[in-house]
Amino acid sequence: MLNNAPDAAHYPVDPTRSDLVEEFRRSPKGPHSRELQMLLHRMRWESPGGRYVLYAVEPGKRWMLGKLPGKCNAPVELMHNRVYDSPAAAEWDVFKLRWEALTGQALTEPAIGN
Amino acid sequence: MRLGGIDTTSVLGYAWPPVVEPGGRVAFHLSSATLKQVDLSLVRVRCGDPDAAGPGLKAVPIASAIDGKRAVRHQPLRPGSCAVIADRPVLRGIDSFSVGAFIWPTLPGVAAQTILARWRDGAGWRFGLDAGGHLELAICDGKAVVVARTSQPALGREWLFVCGSYDARTGTLSVRQVSLDPQAGRDRTASGTASAAPGLRWIADAPLMIAAQAIGEANFDGKIDRPRLCRGAIDAAAMRALCEAINPPAGDADLIAAWDFSIDIPGQTVRDRSANRLHGELVQIPARGVTGANWDGTANDWRALPAHYGAIHFCSDDMQDAGWSPDFTLDIPADLRGGYYALRMTAQPADGDPVDSYVGFFVRTPRTAPKAKLAIIVPLATYLAYANGALRMDQVHAESMLEGLLVLSRDDLYLQVHREVGLSTYDTHADGSGWRVSSAKRPILNMRPRCNTFNYGNDTHLIDWLEEKGIDYDVVSDEDLHRDGLAALSPYRCVMTLSHPEYYSREMWDAIDAYQRSGGRHMYLGGNGFYWRIAFHRDLPGVIEVRRDVTGVRTWEGEAGEAHLAFTGESAGLWRSNGRAPQRLVGVGFDAQVFDRSAGYRRMPDGENPRVAWMFAGIAPGEMIGDFGARNGGAAGLEIDRADPELGSPPAMLLVASADRIGYGGMPAPEEFRTFHRGLDGEQNARVRADLVYFPTAKGGGVFSTGSIAWVTALSHNRYDNNVSRLMENVVKRFIDPAPLD
Numbered sequence: 001m002l003n004n005a006p007d008a009a010h011y012p013v014d015p016t017r018s019d020l021v022e023e024f025r026r027s028p029k030g031p032h033s034r035e036l037q038m039l040l041h042r043m044r045w046e047s048p049g050g051r052y053v054l055y056a057v058e059p060g061k062r063w064m065l066g067k068l069p070g071k072c073n074a075p076v077e078l079m080h081n082r083v084y085d086s087p088a089a090a091e092w093d094v095f096k097l098r099w100e101a102l103t104g105q106a107l108t109e110p111a112i113g114n
Numbered sequence: 115m116r117l118g119g120i121d122t123t124s125v126l127g128y129a130w131p132p133v134v135e136p137g138g139r140v141a142f143h144l145s146s147a148t149l150k151q152v153d154l155s156l157v158r159v160r161c162g163d164p165d166a167a168g169p170g171l172k173a174v175p176i177a178s179a180i181d182g183k184r185a186v187r188h189q190p191l192r193p194g195s196c197a198v199i200a201d202r203p204v205l206r207g208i209d210s211f212s213v214g215a216f217i218w219p220t221l222p223g224v225a226a227q228t229i230l231a232r233w234r235d236g237a238g239w240r241f242g243l244d245a246g247g248h249l250e251l252a253i254c255d256g257k258a259v260v261v262a263r264t265s266q267p268a269l270g271r272e273w274l275f276v277c278g279s280y281d282a283r284t285g286t287l288s289v290r291q292v293s294l295d296p297q298a299g300r301d302r303t304a305s306g307t308a309s310a311a312p313g314l315r316w317i318a319d320a321p322l323m324i325a326a327q328a329i330g331e332a333n334f335d336g337k338i339d340r341p342r343l344c345r346g347a348i349d350a351a352a353m354r355a356l357c358e359a360i361n362p363p364a365g366d367a368d369l370i371a372a373w374d375f376s377i378d379i380p381g382q383t384v385r386d387r388s389a390n391r392l393h394g395e396l397v398q399i400p401a402r403g404v405t406g407a408n409w410d411g412t413a414n415d416w417r418a419l420p421a422h423y424g425a426i427h428f429c430s431d432d433m434q435d436a437g438w439s440p441d442f443t444l445d446i447p448a449d450l451r452g453g454y455y456a457l458r459m460t461a462q463p464a465d466g467d468p469v470d471s472y473v474g475f476f477v478r479t480p481r482t483a484p485k486a487k488l489a490i491i492v493p494l495a496t497y498l499a500y501a502n503g504a505l506r507m508d509q510v511h512a513e514s515m516l517e518g519l520l521v522l523s524r525d526d527l528y529l530q531v532h533r534e535v536g537l538s539t540y541d542t543h544a545d546g547s548g549w550r551v552s553s554a555k556r557p558i559l560n561m562r563p564r565c566n567t568f569n570y571g572n573d574t575h576l577i578d579w580l581e582e583k584g585i586d587y588d589v590v591s592d593e594d595l596h597r598d599g600l601a602a603l604s605p606y607r608c609v610m611t612l613s614h615p616e617y618y619s620r621e622m623w624d625a626i627d628a629y630q631r632s633g634g635r636h637m638y639l640g641g642n643g644f645y646w647r648i649a650f651h652r653d654l655p656g657v658i659e660v661r662r663d664v665t666g667v668r669t670w671e672g673e674a675g676e677a678h679l680a681f682t683g684e685s686a687g688l689w690r691s692n693g694r695a696p697q698r699l700v701g702v703g704f705d706a707q708v709f710d711r712s713a714g715y716r717r718m719p720d721g722e723n724p725r726v727a728w729m730f731a732g733i734a735p736g737e738m739i740g741d742f743g744a745r746n747g748g749a750a751g752l753e754i755d756r757a758d759p760e761l762g763s764p765p766a767m768l769l770v771a772s773a774d775r776i777g778y779g780g781m782p783a784p785e786e787f788r789t790f791h792r793g794l795d796g797e798q799n800a801r802v803r804a805d806l807v808y809f810p811t812a813k814g815g816g817v818f819s820t821g822s823i824a825w826v827t828a829l830s831h832n833r834y835d836n837n838v839s840r841l842m843e844n845v846v847k848r849f850i851d852p853a854p855l856d
């Protein structure tokens with residue numbers, strides 16, 4: 001087995017870097033600056049708060065947020081109240097959840113696209 | 115279940131055989147846990163990918179005898195590999211007995227596991243591990259179970275000698291385990307005894323089972339090496355001697371069985387060296403050709419020293435033959451065109467989403483009646499290698515690789531909770547070992563319309579394009595290439611390999627090579643092709659074996675000493691490590707993955723060479739090629755290949771275009787660098803790129819390669835009016851023209 005343990009990503013998150021938050025909010029798909037790349041790697045590899053995924057309710061049209069259970073033979077937890085009409089809206093929502101999990105600070109910027 | 119969207123999993127099935135000729139017959143094996151009835155139809159798959167960025171789902175109904183409503187039933191799956199030794203007279207009337215083996219448990223302490231048993235309807239005996247990982251011998255006369263067990267749980271991935279006995283004179287039941295490496299805290303040597311009734315006899319009419327108590331019950335996870343069974347209660351030292359001996363004296367009248375798993379490793383029979391010849395049949399294809407307790411690194415190839423490869427690695431989740439009864443058959447009309455086909459199953463349950471589920475299969479062109487000048491090669495080996503991949507959900511790297519959230523389909527939600535369908539060769543078993551074998555005799559969720567787009571879905575973009583352009587083509591599959599060799603291709607002036615012909619047996623490679631050398635024309639329209647060296651099974655159709663070694667983009671690594679295929683003994687791993695880099699065959703070879711965004715190709719100086727003017731007819735010299743496409747906006751993406759003369763790209767090759775501006779999401783394959791340093795990603799590293807190449811071969815043949823999986827997904831852009839489509843038309847036209855290429 002390859003070792004890709006979630007706790008291997010340890011780039012420190014600086015809660016004062018609202019510029020990186022703004023860079024991501026403007027362009028969730030990138031390309032991103034080096035520092036934002038590192039912040040995103042930390043968020044995506046570690047995925048604090050649970051392994052977020054999207055379920056394509058209607059491929060290309062509608063996505064629902066879910067969480068992987070961390071073991072097989074247990075269902076993906078689907079969050080029926082978090083449904084998006086664009087991947088960018090979902091990316092921003094998950095970014096906010098992870099930012100808060102890593103820094104303890106909630107982001108209040110409005111979602112894009114919604 | 116109502117989730118919104120379309121339910122693709124409430125009824126599943128498989129077609130057998132997966133590739134059929136017109137005039138042949140295909141059987142459909144279906145199961146549904148929830149539906150009682152489905153509407154059936156046959157469809158010809160023109161595009162299986164519903165993504166609106168591409169051609170969209172195009173499944174053309176074909177009237178057939180199976181049209182209409184049909185009842186479906188639930189057919190369970192019983193995963194877990196084991197060996198079954200049929201009941202024989204020699205197994206009757208035994209009272210005292212002893213068992214022994216070397217074991218390397220990989221998942222001790224999770225559930226009860228069986229090493230050897232003769233057990234039926236709650237009676238008999240079972241030698242194995244209990245749910246806590248302790249060695250135990252249980253005996254039961256149908257009323258009371260008596261168990262002798264050790265106090266020490268087995269350690270995972272450490273060899274133990276284990277033995278047990280029942281003495282019918284005294285009723286004493288005993289077990290003993292001995293750690294082969296007892297130092298540094300690893301010692302689990304321990305014994306246990308219990309008192310059962312004296313005079314118990316073996317039950318009748320039950321098979322002897324290795325690695326399971328019965329099919330799908332109390333299966334073993336890990337290796338079992340040299341299991342022995344004998345009459346009389348012998349002590350641990352005497353049993354140890356029997357287990358150490360590769361070939362115990364067959365004249366020993368008390369020796370009931372001494373299995374040697376190193377005999378005929380490619381086969382599915384386990385051989386008993388005792389005079390009783392209690393041979394058994396393997397179920398669900400466990401891994402053979404694996405290192406035994408006595409393996410010491412003297413040999414890395416089981417053919418060189420089989421005695422060190424007397425183990426089998428069983429897994430409780432091995433699944434290669436669903437064993438479902440067929441529901442009905444379809445006689446393939448003699449005039450049905452070769453292509454991608456599927457059984458479509460629909461339903462509208464009152465309490466759920468609309469069901470639209472498919473069983474994919476392929477119709478090949480009759481061997482004796484080739485029609486077109488062009489043939490496509492259906493990459494069955496790739497579909498099998500990727501069958502039911504769940505890796506994205508099990509390992510954390512997917513989101514980083516995609517530079518975005520993982521998007522799951524309804525099929526993924528199903529796989530997450532239904533691992534019993536058997537996973538892909540990218541996945542790891544519950545015990546952490548890699549899936550080495552894949553078979554088509556089970557539902558394959560990602561080899562049918564509406565499936566996750568990789569491979570099957572992408573390949574149908576090419577089918578759609580051929581139909582759109584009215585280009586006639588015949589159909590050949592990987593397995594035809596493997597079993598028939600060059601004869602499968604020689605009727606054709608041109609053949610196409612599709613978006614991801616990654617898994618190649620030696621026979622398949624040799625067929626393509628011989629074809630190219632005999633004047634054939636090959637359009638390789640994908641990326642990461644000709645990468646892993648695999649084998650098809652000698653006797654079982656629709657079954658491949660993959661072994662991942664210590665290089666290549668590998669999602670697991672095999673154990674030391676296990677890099678040779680059990681099916682053939684050949685060295686596995688990458689073709690590049692086997693003296694055949696893909697560059698030598700098709701000009702380009704795998705260099706990187708890029709899953710976040712795709713790029714276009716720019717014309718290179720060779721692209722202006724008059725020798726290839728025909729290729730660029732209708733395309734302006736400065737035009738970027740394929741800076742569009744359904745997969746991340748470019749024709750160069752996902753997995754990409756580059757030319758390299760040092761790896762065998764031929765001197766006569768023209769590098770006509772190159773996508774060498776891949777962003778930081780482009781990461782080189784491990785075999786592409788020897789030492790780590792900054793700057794390896796595609797933003798900084800020009801070796802992360804997709805090359806478009808052409809070269810002539812012997813006798814007027816030629817090769818055209820695109821070096822990118824995303825290539826075919828650009829074909830339908832702008833209603834098929836684009837330069838990828840134009841270039842492809844130019845190449846097809848020239849490649850089916852008999853005039854020699856230069």
Ligand SMILES: [Fe+2]
Binds near residue numbers: 614616642753
């Ligand atoms: Fe691949």
